[in-house]
Every structure is written in C-alpha cells, then in structure tokens.
Amino acid sequence: MASIKQPAAPKVPTAPLKTPITAFVPFDYAPFPFRGLIPDSGKKFLDKVDGSRKGHVSPRDNSVHxxxxxxxxxxxxxxxxxxxxxxxxxxxVVFFHGNGATLSRDVLDRQQVAAQLAASGLNAVLVAPQFAVDAADSSAGRFWQRGVFRKFVEEAAQKLAQQYHDRRVESAFKPSKVVLVAYSGGYLPASWSLAVGQIGSRLHGVILLDALYGQIDKFTAWIERMHGSAFFFSASTESTREQNEALQAELDDANLRYTTKPPKLLRSGTVAFVDSGLDWTHHNDFVTQAWTQNPLTWLLSRIPGYPKTRAATAAAKTGHRPK
Incomplete structure (x- = not known):
C-alpha cells in the first residue's frame, strides 16, 4: 500500500518587509464600545441618557461625552x-495614547510613534488602540474587564498576520512578547491591564511617558510580581514628579531596587525612573521632546535581543536612520 504523503509544514515569508505597512483595523476586543460597569465605583459607565443617545459623565467637570x-x-x-x-x-509594542487624541492626527502624525519605532532598529510592530476620541477622558473601557487585554493581544496576532495576506504568519506572532507603552492619561488602562489583563509572562516591559497620574498600588504590585522577569521605566515632568516619588517610596518599603539614572539597556529586572527636569508645560510634547529628542526611539533601541539588523541597531543609537 502506498504511503500517504504528509502536507508540508506551513512556511512564513522568507524576507523582511520591503515597504512599511500601516492600517486602521476594527478589533472585537478593542476597549470601546463599552457598556459595562466602572470597577472602582460599580456604576454604569454610560450613566447619561438623552433620548436614544447614551453618554458618560466626566468626573472632572460633569461634562457629558x-x-x-x-x-x-x-x-x-x-x-x-x-x-x-x-x-x-x-x-x-502596544501604545496607549493620552487624552484629547486620535490615532491618525496624534499617535501617527504629531507624536510620530510609528516613525520612532522604525528608527529604533527594533524588530517590532506597533499596536495602538483608540480610547476616548479627542476627549479629556482616561477611561479604560473593556480593559477594565478581567482577561480582555490578553484577548486583545491574541487578536492583534491575528490582525497583524492578515496584513501579510497569509494566515500562516499568525504562528510567528503568537509567541511574541509585549512592551506596553503609556503616555499621559494612558496610565489608567495600562494599570488595569497589569492588574486584570491576565497577560502574565508575555509582558516583557512597561514604559510610562509622563503617565504616572495614579493607580500607584497597581504598578507597585506588578513590579513586585514580575520578580526580575520584565522591565519597568517611568519618565516624568513636574506634572507626575510627586507620583513617581510615591512609587519609589513604595518600592523602598518593599526592599525593591531601582535606579534614577537613564539605563544603558532595558533588560529584564530593570526598574528605572528618569526625572526629565522639565515643568508641566512640556507635557504635551513629551512623546517627541523629553529628556532626549524622540524618547521612544531612545528607549526601544535599548531593549536587547530583538534587532532587525546590526546596521539598523547602530543607526538607532546614533540617531541616524539607514538609507
């Protein structure tokens, strides 16, 4: 009897991308729409009704979004x-934007998040969900719910593979670790993603860009849990200096080591705080102008173990992009 020939194992693309890919893609596990409860208060998130419209009353000024x-x-x-x-x-690299932002105008164009990732030389992709659209609101939406951040990351692997128009690529993204970057109001969904997101050891590091406005207990608990298996970095202006000092005090009480100097590398186990020396007026430009120009490029280029090419890595550290 003739043997049955087994199908060949699926292969992934055999060459690096020749051109960048940028896409705005609907997700099933995006933070919004959200019609659940706010966990801290137990109140409905959409707590204002006007005919067929529903809205959320801002705790800042009682305005309705x-x-x-x-x-x-x-x-x-x-x-x-x-x-x-x-x-x-x-x-x-998962990026949580701050208040008053849209993905196209702010994350992509004004803050140059994609361009900064490209310039870093890191073999990485960007995943940036839309939170409140162009509004002074930090709500976490579905990321308040247990396990949703993990499902969001798993869905990202599927959606990234679809950009290759080849579902076999999904297997290459499934084991990829995650670096969570939060700017400004992005601290709230970031803190809840750490607390209830159930992403576990897949999270390689957390970067806060003038973002530590609260939830210090959740960030402290995550740093204690990681046991040297991930990194934490927080940079501040005057607007978040007090909260960063409070987190350092919590780490002191727990006998956990950290540095207040810019780290040479962001290795697993690194816990670092950088006070930019800037006042609160520099907050709006912090993603592009902080303790250094293009701070996200500076940080991502210091994550070891994931270079695209040696030339790209060297170019990122000198501030020059390869031609």
Whole structure:
C-alpha cells in the first residue's frame, strides 16, 4: 500500500518587509464600545441618557461625552516597519495614547510613534488602540474587564498576520512578547491591564511617558510580581514628579531596587525612573521632546535581543536612520 504523503509544514515569508505597512483595523476586543460597569465605583459607565443617545459623565467637570462621538471607535492602528522580519524574534509594542487624541492626527502624525519605532532598529510592530476620541477622558473601557487585554493581544496576532495576506504568519506572532507603552492619561488602562489583563509572562516591559497620574498600588504590585522577569521605566515632568516619588517610596518599603539614572539597556529586572527636569508645560510634547529628542526611539533601541539588523541597531543609537 502506498504511503500517504504528509502536507508540508506551513512556511512564513522568507524576507523582511520591503515597504512599511500601516492600517486602521476594527478589533472585537478593542476597549470601546463599552457598556459595562466602572470597577472602582460599580456604576454604569454610560450613566447619561438623552433620548436614544447614551453618554458618560466626566468626573472632572460633569461634562457629558456621548458614546456615538467619543466611545464608539473600535479601530486599532497597526504598523509594521520596513525591514521587519517575521522569521526573527519580535516584540509587539502596544501604545496607549493620552487624552484629547486620535490615532491618525496624534499617535501617527504629531507624536510620530510609528516613525520612532522604525528608527529604533527594533524588530517590532506597533499596536495602538483608540480610547476616548479627542476627549479629556482616561477611561479604560473593556480593559477594565478581567482577561480582555490578553484577548486583545491574541487578536492583534491575528490582525497583524492578515496584513501579510497569509494566515500562516499568525504562528510567528503568537509567541511574541509585549512592551506596553503609556503616555499621559494612558496610565489608567495600562494599570488595569497589569492588574486584570491576565497577560502574565508575555509582558516583557512597561514604559510610562509622563503617565504616572495614579493607580500607584497597581504598578507597585506588578513590579513586585514580575520578580526580575520584565522591565519597568517611568519618565516624568513636574506634572507626575510627586507620583513617581510615591512609587519609589513604595518600592523602598518593599526592599525593591531601582535606579534614577537613564539605563544603558532595558533588560529584564530593570526598574528605572528618569526625572526629565522639565515643568508641566512640556507635557504635551513629551512623546517627541523629553529628556532626549524622540524618547521612544531612545528607549526601544535599548531593549536587547530583538534587532532587525546590526546596521539598523547602530543607526538607532546614533540617531541616524539607514538609507
């Protein structure tokens, strides 16, 4: 009897990306829309009704943010830089924007988050969900719910693979670790993602860019849990200096070591705080102008173990991009 020929194992693309890929993609596990409860208070998130419209009353000034205008965008910015090589170890950089932001105008164009990732030389992709659309609101939405952040990251692997138009690529993204970057109001969904997101050891590190406005207990608990298996970095202006000092005091009480100097590398176990020396007026530009120009490039280029090429890594550290 003739033997049955087994199908060949699926292969992933054999060459780095020749051109970058940028896409705005709807997600099932995006933070919004969200019609659940706010965990701290147990109150309904959409607590204002006007006819057929539902909205959320801001705790800041009692203004109403309507769902159809502010909390109804389930799109996520996906970016794969030129030279990204799916055959090599890769990171998924998840970026949580601050208040008053949109993915296109602010994350992509004004803050140059995708461009900064590309310039870092890191073999990584960007995943940036839309939170409140162009509003002074830090709500975490579905990331308040247990396990949703993990499901969001798992869905990102699927959606990233679809950008190759080849479902076989999904297997290459599934083991990728995650670096969570939060700016300003992004601290709230970041803190809850650490507390209830159930991402576990897949989280390689956390970066806060003038973002530590509260939830210090959740960040402290995560640093204690990671036991040297991930890194933590927080940079501040005058607006978050007090909260960063409070977190350092919590770490002192727990006998956990940290540094207040810019780290040469962001290795697992690194816990670092950098006071930029800037006052609160520099907060709005902090993603591009902080203790250094293009701080996100500076940070990502210092994560070892994930280079696209040696030339790209060297260029990122000198501030020059390869031609």
């Amino acid at each position: 309507w769902e159809d205008e502010t909390f109804n965008d389930n799109r996520v910015l996906l970016y794969l830089p030129q030279g990204f090589d799916v055959r090599k170890p890769a990171l998924i």
